[in-house]
Structure formats: C-alpha cells, structure tokens
Amino acid sequence: MMMMNGEATEAELFLNCADMSVLERQRAHLNHHHYPGFFSNSSTINGGDIDGFLASAGLDLPAVYGYTTVHGDARISVTPGNITTESGNFKKRKFGCVETETKVCNEKKKMMMMMMNREAAVEEEEEEEKSKVTEQSNKSIMMMKMKNKAKKEQNSCSNDSSKVTKDSQRTDYIHVRARRGQATDSHSIAERARREKISERMKFLQDLVPGCDKITGKAGMLDEIINYVQSLQRQVEFLSMKLATVSPRLDFNIDDIFAKEVVSAPMTNLPNTVMPPHMMVNSGYPHEMVDSGYVHFNPMQQVVASSDPLSCFNNLYSSLGV
C-alpha cells in the first residue's frame, strides 16, 4: 500500500488510534477465548514475529493496523456467533477478531476485506473457523513479511499448507488442521482454502450487483457480474457523451458542485431499483439547499431522476443513431 505523507487519507486518520494495542487486545482475546492448546503455538509465534515486524516495518504496518482500528476496536468484543452492529457502512459482524486483522493485512483490498469479514463467517462452524483462523493468523505473518519484500503479488498467501517456524528469516510454515472427513494432503487443503476465499468474495459481489441474490452457482453469477460491469462502462460512455453535448465549453459552474454535495446519496441505477427511503435521509438536504442558489435537489426530484435512468439514454441513442 502506498500512502503518501502529504495526503490526508482515511487511513491516516485512523493512524491516530492506538495501533499496537489492537493487536495485543486481539491476541489476548484469542488466547483465552478460543482453544488454548490449539492456538497457543500460533499466538506466541504471532507475538514473537509481529513485534519484530512492527519494529522493522516502519510506515507500512501502522497504516495497515490503522485500518483495523476503527472497525477493529468495535470488534474486539465480538465472539463468533455474536452479532454486533456498528456505525457506518457495515451491517452485521459475526466474526473473530484475528481474521479481521489478518484480512486487513492484505495491502490491496483493505476495504473489501472489511466487507468480507463482515459476512464470511456467517455459515461457518467452529471447526472451520479453527482451522481458518490459524491459517490466516499465520498467513498474516507471511503476508507482512512479503510486504516488505515484494509489494505486489499476493500469490504467496494462497500457499498455506506450510508450517510456521520461529525463525522469521527462513521460509514460514503454517500449521493447518484439515476438517473432519476431508482429504488431508497439502494440495487439497490449499485448494479448499482458495475455493473458500473465492466464494467469500463472490458473496460480496452478490450484495454489490443488484439482482444477484436469486442466482446460485458461479457461472450464473459471473455472468451477472460481467453484464453489470459492462453496463456500467456503457453508462459512463453515454453520460460523457451527453455531458459533451450539454455543455459546449465544459463549464459546470460551482453551483453544480454544491448540488453534487447535496446529491451525495448513491444512486446506483437500474431500471428496476427504487431508491430506498433511508438514502434520502443521509444526504443532508436542508442546509445545503439554501446554499445552492438555483439548483434545488429535493428528495422527490432525486427519486425521479434516479428512477428514470435509462430514458435519457434512449434519447441519446436515437440522437446518436445508435
């Protein structure tokens, strides 16, 4: 993750929270909450290696842990099976803490990881979680090490059938316990972990892509996802064309920008979606309507605008002769 010093980003805001304490808390929580015999090995290794890491990692880690803190703080009290609610974008969390942290260690998909943590454990049994959490807690060590060397690839994370040693410089191994009644060789364990990861992510995609809840199976979902992505790309094309025709000098005056702030609620458009009522609430209408002089966006107007997204394209199509 490349965070520039001068830029105020979300992660830097989070940096002000106590970073190390999150990890310590999580580790302590894990130690006496879960199965001590099983976890003590990994948790001490966690302790040893991670402390060594934080000293050496410099800028990288704090930012990573920074991301955990806002959500991680609230999650410390979560045990698997408990449901807690949290402010912000996220819905239920039923997840163990360590997985939060480890997922976040992935430098690329921080926010996506949050989403995944939220939903990933919903159907899991405890045994699954056992093996998974060790895998990923130990994976986090591997991942943090990799981060300092190779910043891009995360293929190494998928190789989780190795064992952890205490020496942080040699190759790391991960203790993995196979689930009951399933093959135990390293390849299948690795494959199974990969498959589970993929299905986790697909669940998030189901939430994101409208109309995907009824579809089961990878092929159908992938189909929907591809269609959605392509439709979004087409919309961008047509919107830019429309904008080009509407404003010959590319001058959108600042009042438009104020209006944009008014219309801050997401309007992901599909012809069959109706604006859910709560979205109108969080747009902060009243005071900003006074500011933006002649451009008023009131809730009704917004609903109208968003419920009719494709008609403007129809006009555009006909005018372009498409």
Add this chain to the structure above:
Amino acid sequence: MQPTSSMNKEFLKKWQMGLQIFRPSIDNTSVSERKRAIKLSADVAMASLRKGTTCWSRALIQKTASEDNFLVRQMLSGIKEETLINKKLPKVMCHRKIVRRSKKILMRRKSRSAMEEVAAKAKKLVKRKTQGLRNAVPGGEFMSNNVLLIQETLDYIVSLQTQVNVMRSIVDAAAAGIER
C-alpha cells in the same frame, strides 16, 4: 459497500482538475473530442483514487496514457512516477489451437463417468466466464489467480458506481440549468 460521499467528492475534484487541462483548447472542438476528453479525465480520476494499490487502476492509467500521455502526466503530476505508468506484467501468451488440441487428446485418454463429465463441463463454463470477466475488467489479463480477479472486480465495480453517480448528477444539474 456503496460509494460514499467522500469518494464522490474526491472523484469530482480530480475530474474537474483533469477537465481544466482541456479548457484552454476547448473552443473549436467537436462533440466527440469533448466526449473523449470527459471520459478520459473521468477514467484517470477514478483510477487515481486508488493511488496505485489496485491492479485495475494501474492498468486503466496505462491505457489512458497510451491515448493521451500528456493528460495523464498532468493529472498525476508526480504523485505516481512514470515507472508506475509504464510498468507491466507479462501476459501469458498461449497458442489456443495447440492447447485445445492437446486438451482434447488428454480428455480422450481419461475414462470418465457421467458425474465427471458434468463437472468438467461446469468447470469449462466457469473458465469461460472468468475469461470474459478478465476482458471486462481493465488489467484483467494480468491477474494471475481468480481470487485476485474477484477482489479487483469488487473494487472496480464500486469505483464505477461512484463515477456513474457523479457523472449523472452533473449531467442532471447541467441539464436542469439549461432548461431554465
């Protein structure tokens, strides 16, 4: 996860900054040139929100750099170096006919049961779809495993949603302004 208002604002800011680059030379342009300017600056704005952390954003920046290098350089203005713009992962080239033929021979050798055949067909279908997804997402060909592909797709979809929302509200505002 839905696009947040802060993402919308950042995108708008960067997009306006990109459009500023075109303003001086805007007078005699055609609709298609303006559209191209709008779209390219919007794409770079969307990709630069991720600050080089995702594969698709880098690939998108590279793509627009190949179309309008000047714009990209101005918009990124040293935050990302040229190296980031020019870095590429090697694509795996495979000669499809040969691969297909050898696969057919392998399949002939294996003795299959009914269930295996169904499973094999399902796998083929999924593979085809993932290939389609790779074509849809910018930089998809460089994502070596499916997990990464799906993650990038997630992020890409969210960014596209912000882009579409902002652009649509601007269009509506501009259209409303004109009607008056």
